[in-house]
Amino acid sequence: MTKPIPPQPTDGNPFAQQPGAVPPPPPAPARGNLALGLVAAVVAALVTAGIYGGIVGATEYEIGYAAVGVGFLVGFVAGKVGGSNPVLPVLSAVLSLGAVYVGQLIGIAMIAADELGVSATTLLSEHFDVLTESWKETADAMTYLFFAIGAFAAFSGAKKAAS
Numbered sequence: 001m002t003k004p005i006p007p008q009p010t011d012g013n014p015f016a017q018q019p020g021a022v023p024p025p026p027p028a029p030a031r032g033n034l035a036l037g038l039v040a041a042v043v044a045a046l047v048t049a050g051i052y053g054g055i056v057g058a059t060e061y062e063i064g065y066a067a068v069g070v071g072f073l074v075g076f077v078a079g080k081v082g083g084s085n086p087v088l089p090v091l092s093a094v095l096s097l098g099a100v101y102v103g104q105l106i107g108i109a110m111i112a113a114d115e116l117g118v119s120a121t122t123l124l125s126e127h128f129d130v131l132t133e134s135w136k137e138t139a140d141a142m143t144y145l146f147f148a149i150g151a152f153a154a155f156s157g158a159k160k161a162a163s
Contacts, residue, residue, distance in 0.1 A: 074157070109131055
């Protein structure tokens with residue numbers, strides 16, 4: 001006795017789904033993971049700090065929009081990946097403060113490297129104390145305003161991305 005052959009699809013594809021079969025739903029995106037959101041925010045902070053430092057070094061000016069961009073990207077990435085955990089906006093704000101500070105140090109190192117004839121990497125690795133002193137001497141009210149703007153943008157970016 002032979003088994004009955006199931007009906008084949010009419011388009012000639014034997015691997016096609018049978019008529020009336022419902023495909024499985026796609027997997028849900030990974031959200032709501034605090035640790036993953038924090039890791040993503042740290043990576044975004046490091047990348048944006050380098051970009052901000054490059055902008056400061058190339059223009060020899062601190063640009064407020066760039067600080068807003070640093071903060072917003074750090075917060076947005078944290079909120080998108082980490083979800084609506086209430087800790088993420090605060091951590092994003094703190095990370096953006098660090099990113100803006102590191103970006104300013106990179107910018108100072110790039111400017112000083114041109115003037116001194118050494119590499120910015122050498123200044124950052126071997127003369128970090130001199131860079132920090134230079135930053136302290138040149139910091140003014142606008143510098144601290146950029147910190148505040150970046151932190152606010154990170155906080156609100158994380159809130160918006162999570163909603």
